[in-house]
Each structure stands twice: as C-alpha cells, then as structure tokens.
Amino acid sequence: MTPVPTRWRTTFEEQLADAARRVESAGEQLARGEGQRALQDLYPAVVAAATVRVWLEHPPWVRQLSTQELQRKTREAFPGLFSAMASLDMKDVLNSPWTADSVRPYLVETQSFVRESREKLDACLAQN
Numbered sequence: 570m571t572p573v574p575t576r577w578r579t580t581f582e583e584q585l586a587d588a589a590r591r592v593e594s595a596g597e598q599l600a601r602g603e604g605q606r607a608l609q610d611l612y613p614a615v616v617a618a619a620t621v622r623v624w625l626e627h628p629p630w631v632r633q634l635s636t637q638e639l640q641r642k643t644r645e646a647f648p649g650l651f652s653a654m655a656s657l658d659m660k661d662v663l664n665s666p667w668t669a670d671s672v673r674p675y676l677v678e679t680q681s682f683v684r685e686s687r688e689k690l691d692a693c694l695a696q697n
Contacts, residue, residue, distance in 0.1 A: 619682075
C-alpha cells in the first residue's frame with residue numbers, strides 16, 4: 570500500500586473518532602431505554618467505520634471511487650446486522666420504534682466493528 574498522506578490520516582482519524590463518540594452516545598441512549606435514538610447514533614458510526622475500511626482498500630489519494638461505487642462498497646463492508654438493514658429503506662428503519670433490548674445486539678456489533686476498523690487503520694499506518 571502506498572503511504573497514507575497526512576491529510577488522509579487526519580480524515581481517517583476523524584471518521585473513527587466520530588464513530589467512537591456515536592457508539593458511546595448510543596450506549597448512553599440505551600441506558601435510558603431509548604432504543605430508536607441509540608440506533609440513530611449507531612448507523613452513522615457503522616457508515617464511518619466502513620468508509621475507512623473502503624478507503625484503506627481503495628486509497629482515494631491514488632484513485633477516487635465514484636460516489637455510487639463508494640456507497641456500494643461501503644454498504645458491502647457493513648457488519649452482519651447492518652448489512653441486512655442496508656437493503657431496507659433507512660429512513661423508515663431509523664424512524665421506527667426500537668426497544669433498547671432490540672438494539673443491544675447492534676451496539677455490540679458496532680463496538681466490535683469500530684474497534685476492528687481502528688486496528689486495521691493502526692496496522693496500516695504502522696507500515697507507513
């Protein structure tokens with residue numbers, strides 16, 4: 570892999586920091602019993618982490634993917650529960666009532682996904 574330019578390192582870091590903040594917020598929402606709000610935090614966290622994964626595989630400083638291709642590859646990078654959800658109308662899904670119990674598996678999956686994405690980025694940057 571070509572070295573990651575500083576500008577992109579910053580972008581990657583910001584994406585994953587935002588994902589981590591959203592995961593933390595989702596945990597707080599679940600503690601208050603607000604499943605729908607928690608899921609509304611988790612989905613963008615997954616999108617951010619998946620986007621970083623796509624960028625690591627397809628460095629945008631080498632060749633930019635088209636918007637449609639980036640969106641497709643990002644959805645393909647989603648973890649299991651979110652992958653199934655991505656085929657639905659996201660506006661309807663995120664605005665539907667969700668219980669805290671029904672969202673807990675999404676929180677666990679997102680925590681792992683964001684952590685693994687961070688590990689992938691760290692490994693990539695260690696090689697540069």
